[in-house]
Amino acid sequence: QYFILISRKFNAWYLTHKNDAENPLASPIYAEDVSSLPPAFIITAEKDLLCEEARLYADKLQQAGVPITYRMFERCHHGFTHDPSCPSGDEAWYLMCTELTRAFNPS
Numbered sequence: 001q002y003f004i005l006i007s008r009k010f011n012a013w014y015l016t017h018k019n020d021a022e023n024p025l026a027s028p029i030y031a032e033d034v035s036s037l038p039p040a041f042i043i044t045a046e047k048d049l050l051c052e053e054a055r056l057y058a059d060k061l062q063q064a065g066v067p068i069t070y071r072m073f074e075r076c077h078h079g080f081t082h083d084p085s086c087p088s089g090d091e092a093w094y095l096m097c098t099e100l101t102r103a104f105n106p107s
Contacts, residue, residue, distance in 0.1 A: 029057045039067035041099040043092055045076035069099055 015021055024031035040061050044054040051072060058070035073080060073088045080086040081093060 027053070029053055029060065031060075033064070034061055034066060035064040037061065037064075037066050039069075039103070041069045041096070041103075043071045043073065043095065045078055045080050046072055046074045047076060048078040050078075069095075071095060 011021065015026060020026055022030050042054050042058050044051045055072065058068050061068045073092060076086055076088050081089045083089060
């Protein structure tokens with residue numbers, strides 16, 4: 001319940017009208033054609049409100065032929081990478097570093 005209220009508050013800060021949430025610039029899941037996008041890296045947390053949307057977007061990219069690295073961290077909440085009590089945070093940072101190295105040093 002609390003997270004739904006927080007989500008609505010964040011949406012109110014960024015979206016002027018309700019329909020703005022369906023703008024691909026606000027929610028890329030609504031983009032009609034994603035086939036020309038560069039390789040993507042998406043991580044999410046199982047207990048994040050955007051977890052399902054992130055998975056759907058990763059699927060959409062993959063179906064369009066975009067190279068995608070996707071990882072959902074189980075039993076984690078939004079912001080888990082900055083929470084020292086979450087053991088998966090270190091693994092997520094390692095994965096981020098690996099993907100950034102690959103993106104900027106392709107060989």
